[in-house]
Amino acid sequence: MNLLSIQSHVAYGHVGNAAAVFPLQRLGVEAWAVHTVQFSNHTGYGAWKGRVFEADMIREVVAGIGERGVLATCDGVISGYMGGADIGEAILDTVATVRAANGGARYCCDPVIGDVGRGIFVRPGIPEFMRERALPAADVITPNQFELDFLAGRTTGTLRDAVAAVDHLHAIGPSSILVTSLHTEETPHDAVDLFASGPDGRFRLRTPKLPISVNGAGDAIAALFFVHVLRTGSVAEAMSRAASSIFGVLKRTSEAGSREILIVEAQEEIVAPTLLFHAQPV
Secondary structure (H helix, E strand, O other), rough: OOEEEEEEEEOOOOHHHHHHHHHHHOOOEEEEEEEEEEEOOOOOOOOOOOOOOOOHHHHHHHHHHHHHOOOOHHEEEEEOOOOOOHHHHHHHHHHHHHHHOOOOEEEOOOOOOEEEOOOOOOOOOOOHHHHHHHOOOHHHHHHHHOHHHHHOOOOOHHHHHHHHHHHHHHHHHHOEHHHEOOOOOOOOOOOOEEEEEOOOOOOOOEEEEEEEEEOOOOHHHHHHHHHHHHHOOOHHHHHHHHHHHHHHHHHHHHOOOOOOOOOOOOHHHOOOOOOOOEEEEE
C-alpha cells in the first residue's frame, strides 16, 4: 500500500508527519511524506525555528512524484495541519490529481481546527475551509469533539447528540468518520470515548484516561485509522486497532514521564498492542 501524507513536520519530537509516517511504515505502508511546514519542534514549547512552506511548493513536489509515473499506485492521501487555506487548496488539487490517476484512491482529512479548552488555534480562514471545502471532498475524517461540533454546527453533550452530528457530516461527504476523543454525559470521569461511524455501523470504544498530555497522538491515530479502514473496510475494526495501538504508546509514554510521545520506543504497540480494546455497537 502507498499513501501520500501531506502534513506539518518537526525535526525534534513527533507531530504531523513526524507522528504519522513511522507508524504507517511500521505497518508496512510506503508513506510518501510531503511537508507543509518544517519546524525545529512543536510550537507548544513556546519557541521554535523554521518556516511554513508555500502552497506552490506542495504542488511542485507532488508534480515531481507524478513525473515518476507512480500516482496510479497511490492508494490514498492523508492531510493534517494546514498552515493556511491556500495550502488546503493545494492539498485538494493533489487529491484530484491522485484520483485522476487511480479512481479507487481515498482521501482522509484530519480537520485540525482546535480543541476543547483551547478553542480554535489555526489561522483565520482554515476552519471555514475545512467545513466548506475539505469536508465534502473527504472519504474519511478524524475530528476531535471540538472539531466535530464546529463542523456540524452543534454541541454534543450526549451520545445521541454525537450520532446526530456525525450523521450530519456523513450527508456532506465522508463515508467513514472517527471522533478521536468524546466526552459526553455517559462517559465516566476516568475514561475516554472514541466514536466511529461508517458503512458497517456506528460504534463506541472506551479506554481508561491516562495522566498525560502530549502532542502527536491525534496525527498518529488518524493515520492508523485510515490504513486499517483501507485494509479491512470496517470502521469498527479500524477504530479497535488504531485506538489500542495509541493507548499502548501513550501508556508507555506516561510511564516514562516523557513530554514527547514515544512513537519509536513503543513501536511494538503499533503492530501488536498489549491491550486490545473492542468497539461496541451503538
